[in-house]
Amino acid sequence: MLIEVIADTLSDALIAQEAGAGRIELVTGLAEGGLTPGYGVIERVCKELKIPVNVMIRPHSRGFCYSEEDIEVMIQDIDICKKLGAAGVVFGVLTHNNQVHIDYLKRLIDAADGMDITFHRAFDEADDQFAAMEIIKQYPQISRILTSGGERSAANAAARLRKLNELTADSHLKIMAGAGLSIENITAFLDEVPVTEVHFGTGVRFQSSYDHQIDPERVRKIIKIIGA
Incomplete structure (x- = not known):
């Protein structure tokens, strides 16, 4: 079981x-759902960490439909x-009809040649998640889909995620469950949805808020619970 933590x-x-996370999703603009961080932060984090660092590629918070620019x-x-x-x-890219934007997706995949790729929660806004999954599945360069199953919390979408x-x-392709997972619900969730990667944001922060830093004890407790 791999635990990815937003930082x-x-x-x-x-x-x-230090608390045992297996991978970092590095972002800025947490209140806006995550944006591309500054290059200084990217360089320092990638230089100083030993675990993999995956960086959010999202230029603005106005949805997941993008212009050529x-x-x-x-x-x-x-x-x-x-x-x-x-x-x-x-990253994740959608058309105005909330379908996967295949042309843009191909261009981003080509640019990321050799890098690990996560299709992020733009997936949760897709008009048909199963059709979107079949499209994404066609690209072996994409390692996983981060999804809450279309719900505010993954814990409320167990049937779809399963x-x-x-x-x-x-x-x-792997399904990485994320959004709304916590110490309190992770055991019951994994009993229903046997994914091998889980993603944590507020669930591992003090006061369960992005206004506060990561609580290492919460990370350790989750690792102990799921045996990661």
């Missing part, structure tokens, strides 16, 4: 690593992340 500072990333910026950000030592990148997990079981 927006070097200190948070170091705390998560946005895509060009995202490609440039991916290129810089590669040079700064990031293990992977995290089905998505079953449909990807015979492929390279």
Whole structure:
């Protein structure tokens, strides 16, 4: 079981690593759902951490439909992340009809050549998640989909996430459950949805809020609970 933890500072990333996290999703703009962090933060975190660091590639918080100029910026950000030592990148692109934007997705995948790729929670806004999953599944470069099953909390979407997990079981693609998972609900959730990667944000922070730093004891408790 791999635990991915969201971090927006070097200190948070170091705390998560020390507590036993398996991977960092590095972002800024947590209140806006995560945006591409500054290059200085990316460089320092990638340099100082021993665990993989995957960087959010999201130029603005106005949804997941992008202009040509946005895509060009995202490609440039991916290129810089590669040079700064990031293990992977995290992105998602949709059309105005809330379907996977295949052309833009291909361009971002090409830019990330050799890097680990997560298709992020843009997936949760897809008009048909199962159709979106089948499209994403066609690209072996994409390692996983981060999803809450379309609900505010993954804990409220166990049936859908279990089905998505079953449909990807015979492929390279993993379902990484995230959003709303915590010490209190992770055991019951994993009993219903046997994913191998889980993603934590507020669930591992003091006062369960992005206004506070990561609580290493919460990370350790989750690792102990799930036997990671």
